[in-house]
Structure formats: C-alpha cells, structure tokens
Amino acid sequence: AIRGFVCVPIRARDRILGTLALGRQTDRRFADEELLLLACTADQIGLALDNARLYAESRQQLEDLRVAQQALVRAERLSAVGELAAGVAHEINNPLMIIQAQSYLLLESGVPEQIRGGLRTIDAATRRVAGIVRDLIVFAEPSPPQRSLCVLSDYVARVLALQDHHLRTDNIEVRTEIQHAPPVWADASQVHEVLFNLIRNARQAMASTKGCGVLTIRVAGTPGGVRVEVEDDGPGVSPENLPRLFTPFFTTRGPGEGRGLGLSVSYAMIGEHGGRLYCENRAEGGARFVVELPVGQPQRPAPRLE
Numbered sequence: 001a002i003r004g005f006v007c008v009p010i011r012a013r014d015r016i017l018g019t020l021a022l023g024r025q026t027d028r029r030f031a032d033e034e035l036l037l038l039a040c041t042a043d044q045i046g047l048a049l050d051n052a053r054l055y056a057e058s059r060q061q062l063e064d065l066r067v068a069q070q071a072l073v074r075a076e077r078l079s080a081v082g083e084l085a086a087g088v089a090h091e092i093n094n095p096l097m098i099i100q101a102q103s104y105l106l107l108e109s110g111v112p113e114q115i116r117g118g119l120r121t122i123d124a125a126t127r128r129v130a131g132i133v134r135d136l137i138v139f140a141e142p143s144p145p146q147r148s149l150c151v152l153s154d155y156v157a158r159v160l161a162l163q164d165h166h167l168r169t170d171n172i173e174v175r176t177e178i179q180h181a182p183p184v185w186a187d188a189s190q191v192h193e194v195l196f197n198l199i200r201n202a203r204q205a206m207a208s209t210k211g212c213g214v215l216t217i218r219v220a221g222t223p224g225g226v227r228v229e230v231e232d233d234g235p236g237v238s239p240e241n242l243p244r245l246f247t248p249f250f251t252t253r254g255p256g257e258g259r260g261l262g263l264s265v266s267y268a269m270i271g272e273h274g275g276r277l278y279c280e281n282r283a284e285g286g287a288r289f290v291v292e293l294p295v296g297q298p299q300r301p302a303p304r305l306e
Contacts, residue, residue, distance in 0.1 A: 006030050010042045012050035020045065089133045096133065100126045132161055149183040150191050152226055152293070153219045159195045160217075163203065170207035173214045181221035185296035190269045194277070197262040198230040198289045205234035205287065225275070225294040233286040237279060245279055 002023040010018045020042040022030075030038075103123045107116060160167070160174060167174060184191075199215070206213025210233075218229040237245060246267040270277040275293040282288050 001025060003027050004030065006035065006038065008035075008039050008042045010046045010049070012046040017046055017049055093130070093133050096126055096130055100130065128161075131158075147185050147187050150186045150188050151183045152181065152191065152195075152228055153178045155188070155191050155195055156217055156219060156228070159192065159199050162196065163199055166200075167203060167215070170203060171212035172203055172206060173212075175214060175216045177216070177218040177220075179218075179220040181219055181226045182295050184226050184273075184293045186273050186293060187269075190273075194266040194269055194291065195228070195230075197266045198291070201262065202230055202232035202234070202287070202289070206232050209235045222292065225292055228291040228293075229288055230291075231282065231286065231288045233282075233284070236281040236285060236287050242279065242281070246277070 003025055004027065005021065005023045007019050007021040009016045010020055020038065022038055100123065103119050103126065107119050107123065111119070156176065156178075160176075166172075199217070202215055203213075206215070214233050216229070216231040218227075218231070220227050246263050248264040267277050270291060270293065273293055274296065275291065277289070277291050279287055279289050
C-alpha cells in the first residue's frame with residue numbers, strides 16, 4: 001500500500017501542463033534532496049513537452065507555407081493561361097468575323113440553292129463559335145465588379161456551351177429544368193465564374209469515378225430571389241469533407257488536378273451578393289450544389305443637396 005505520496009506541477013512558460021506524482025510504501029518522509037530532484041525532473045518534462053509542441057507547430061507552419069507557395073504558383077500559372085486564352089480568343093474572333101461576313105454576302109448574292117445549304121451551315125457554325133469566343137473573353141479577362149440585371153438561365157446556357165465538348169467527351173448527359181425566374185442584380189462575370197466552377201466540378205466528379213453521368217441544372221424563382229441547382233449522380237461528398245468543402249486550398253483531388261480555390265472563391269462571390277452557396281448529398285447518390293441569389297435592386301445615387 002502507498003504510505004508516502006508527493007506531487008509537483010509540470011510547468012512550461014508559466015503554464016501548468018500536468019503533475020508528476022511519486023509514492024512509496026514506507027512512512028519515511030521525503031527528504032529535501034528528493035523533493036528537489038522531483039521538481040527538477042518535472043521541469044525537464046515540462047521543457048521537453050513544450051519543445052515537442054513548438055516543433056510540431058513549426059512543422060505545421062512550414063507545411064502550410066509550402067502549400068500556400070504552391071497555390072500561389074498555380075494561381076500565377078492560371079492567370080497566365082487566362083491571359084493566353086483571352087489573347088487566343090481575340091485572334092480567333094477577327095478571322096471569324098470575316099468568315100461570317102463573307103458567308104452572309106454569299107447568301108445575299110443569289111447563289112444556287114445547293115450551295116446555300118452549305119453556306120447556312122457555315123453561318124450557323126460560325127455564330128455558335130463566335131458566341132463561345134465571346135463568352136471565353138468575358139470569362140478570361142478580369143474586370144472590376146459591375147452589377148447589372150442578369151438572367152441566370154442565360155448564363156447557364158453559356159457555360160454549358162463552353163463545357164459542351166468536355167461533357168460529350170466524358171459521356172455526361174445534360175438535363176435542364178428552367179422555370180420563369182426574375183433577373184438578379186449581380187456582376188455578370190462573377191455569376192459566369194461561379195456557374196462555370198460548379199458545372200466543371202460536377203463533370204469532373206462523374207467522369208473520374210464513372211466515366212459517364214447525368215448532370216441536372218435547375219433554375220427557378222423563389223420568394224425574393226432565384227435558386228440554381230447543379231446536381232450530379234457522382235460519388236457525392238464524404239461527411240467528413242462536407243464542412244470543409246468551401247475552405248481555401250482544400251481539395252479531394254490528386255496532385256496537379258485541382259487548386260482547391262474554385263469553390264472557396266465562388267462561395268465568397270455569392271456571399272458578396274448577399275446570397276448563399278451550399279452543398280448537400282442526394283439521397284439517391286451524388287451531390288447537389290445550390291446557389292440562392294436575392295433579386296435586389298440597383299443602388300440609386302443619393303440626391304444632391306442644392
């Protein structure tokens with residue numbers, strides 16, 4: 001049985017981390033030298049624990065710094081790619097306008113009907129490409145936020161046109177359910193970017209796990225706003241990742257497959273518009289991203305005092 005017992009605190013930087021206890025089975029009192037040795041041992045343990053904590057924190061800070069540096073490098077590369085895409089789009093746009101103009105002139109010149117069918121096909125194709133190029137320029141070129149009345153269903157159609165090749169290549173079936181919804185007072189380029197991020201993420205989630213899938217996009221009016229749903233039948237989001245989904249630099253993809261910024265940037269943009277962006281798993285499988293934006297009103301300038 002324990003008949004003698006002594007306890008001393010383990011300290012580090014004026015904080016008590018725990019206690020160090022010593023017991024023995026005799027009635028003899030602990031000598032001053034024994035108490036001093038116990039106190040010194042407790043101090044050494046406290047110092048070791050504090051050093052271990054500092055080491056762990058330093059390693060975590062270095063890892064966070066490394067991740068941030070890599071993210072900055074990727075962001076710089078993405079910016080360069082965006083500038084390159086804008087430049088290429090401008091270069092394509094100039095000859096495209098010439099093709100459109102020449103096909104229009106030929107159609108108006110009274111050419112034979114068998115040739116007119118081919119010209120109409122050329123005209124329709126160049127108009128579609130011109131629309132894609134125009135949307136690419138709007139998406140790639142940064143511009144200061146400028147809010148205007150935006151019809152969200154129009155931007156859904158534009159993003160789907162940009163993603164059309166990838167969607168067909170990945171065997172993704174697209175279903176749209178567009179209901180009447182009022183225009184929202186929003187920044188057009190930011191709306192475009194948010195929808196682009198959500199549709200691209202859904203496509204990549206399905207393509208990487210199934211090699212096919214169904215992408216469903218719904219647009220509907222709500223009391224005082226508009227709701228957009230981007231829904232996929234992919235693997236969904238694991239419960240442990242769902243709370244961190246909109247955290248900057250968080251990604252579930254492998255190295256080089258994602259920067260972990262698209263969803264966090266989209267979340268911030270929707271928040272700046274007074275709206276909501278959230279994700280939920282579907283009962284039948286897959287994920288559903290929901291954008292809710294208020295209709296809002298343009299701010300009127302304050303009247304001048306004469």
